[in-house]
Amino acid sequence: MISHKIVPNISVDCVVFGFDFEKLNVLLVERELKDEKNGEILISDHTLAGYHIFEDEDLDSAASRILKGLTGLDNIFLEQFGAYGQLDRVSAPRDKLWFEHINKGFADRIITVGYLALIDNTKVTLRLKDRNVSWFPVSMVSEMELAFDHKFLFYEALQALQRKVKVEPIAFELLPDYFTLSQLQKLYEALLGTSFDKRNFRKKVAQMHYVIPLKKKQQGVAHKPAQYYLFSREVYEKTRKGRISFII
Amino acid sequence: MISHKIVPNISVDCVVFGFDFEKLNVLLVERELKDEKNGEILISDHTLAGYHIFEDEDLDSAASRILKGLTGLDNIFLEQFGAYGQLDRVSAPRDKLWFEHINKGFADRIITVGYLALIDNTKVTLRLKDRNVSWFPVSMVSEMELAFDHKFLFYEALQALQRKVKVEPIAFELLPDYFTLSQLQKLYEALLGTSFDKRNFRKKVAQMHYVIPLKKKQQGVAHKPAQYYLFSREVYEKTRKGRISFII
DNA sequence: CAAGGTTCGTGTACTTAATACACAAAGTTA
């Protein structure tokens, strides 16, 4: 195994979102520190997926590497949402403790680059079982304890996601290759925290020519089966409107 | 004078935009390196405004400090547009030369955080005279030589600006406290590279209740004087529409 | 195999915003 040299004062944190057809979830890593002698649990909370970058990789590669490690997936949708360099990132007592035990020798003046990742839940569920990584409903994060400034980073990512989703077709990254319109609607409702009228929603989708109906229908559901649709990035790129509306 | 300790592998670059009522401009710093013996000019090009961060400041403060140094202004509109950590940032021969002479001892693996700055041209013009800093039309940048990856960073910033300007009322940061509607229209046209119909433009502006007409009119112009308007952030915050339109 | 349960898929009327387009009014200068 090749050992890479770490850049001690630069790290990447990934806020990984997933959608289970009901609600939006985020991937968090369990953090636990036990006293070496008596086994007493000193720290038990969660962190975002993140690590230092290596000397020989750029920021995007570092984020990809981290995600590959957690999910086994390549080609995950990844986008920066900000860089953070506050001086007090490691201020809580449990974070200081963690630094003393685990991150010995690392700089405590760290710049973190935040990455927003969107993944198709159906492709990854199996792989996570054997790790201390799991999905948490986005609505639950406010009540959780997260390490360092990770709760802040999480909300920054969530805001960025809500902003982008209105302007770019990135929500589809959270859905499987084909999906029903009800699933799409539920996704937008979960993302934006609103609800839409079904007929109006579908009228809008009908204008998005890059959402294409398939021949396929749902099977084995105890109700009228829904038609499956597909997102086509090619059609999107070709037909995107240059509409300029600077009214806000 | 207090001497600050520099973080050798982290820097901040500012892409500073200004508007002269005709076109969009960017602030660039002249870079020159002469041979110590014969005075031959080894490097002569331009860079963005940027520098390493200090150990005891965060990213935003570093960007503010750099801008204060160049323009004399506080409270400039500042927003991150990305963090860049490519391995080949210093690849051109003249950049290597610069590193050998000027940045001796600095890491060559640098992470740069890009900041987009918007400034009111009318407040700063005087202060720049005595420095090797000047405005260049945005349209001219493609033909210029910029240091390191600064041309790339510039276009990243320009794209971010064009994206944001459609969604947030940040264009007003480029105008003086009061302005005419024609100036506002020219600004949007310069920013987005389009042209608008005057009547339709004004109809749109009429919907933006945060653009407020003043009693004041233009004076001493050789034509019908225009009315001045004001941008009110308070009104904007109160009346912003929560319109959710995810069609793209 | 009929009835009940559940989600799917659709249309119309009304309001609001986007677009295309031309000319008189107010001030300055010669």
Place this chain on the structure above:
DNA sequence: TAACTTTGTGTATTAAGTACACGAACCTTG
């Protein structure tokens, strides 16, 4: 006072946003 320049305004048409209800298709249960 005539010429010049930029300001400021209205209407008709098309496109998009919003509010709202019910029969159709499939499965399950009795």
